[in-house]
Amino acid sequence: QVQLVESGEGLVQAGGSLRLSCVASGRALSEYVMSWFRQAPGKERELVAGITQSSGAYYEKSVKGRFTISRDNAKNTVYLRMNSLKPDDTAVYYCAQSSRAWISTVLNEYEYWGQGTQVSVSS
Secondary structure, three states, rough: OEEEEOOOOOOEOOOOEEEEEEEEEOOOOOOEEEEEEEEEEOOOOEEEEEEEEOEEEEOOOOOOOOOOEEEHHHHHEEEEEEOOOOOOHOOOEEEEEEEOOOOOOOOOHHOOEOOEEEEEOOO
């Protein structure tokens, strides 16, 4: 049974930083694409960043240059470092795992999801 557990939630001021972590259990993280999605109130869940099995990364346009996704396969953990945070980054952030070989924006192409962690950025 795969379980993804996120941590690192917080309330920060604009311009601040946070690091989210997602620990995977049940399967070796190295075999899967790992992505971070977010969902703001009243909006659809959207892909923020993803990282392939070979550590190729993708970033949504609004976070490129501010967010960094990384993985530590030995710790079965994927991270999302968020710098220069803006109020528009306020959302629940979800970690997701896919067995595909590409980073997909389609939610149902991810087999497993974490429970979500809240990020709030004040102006």
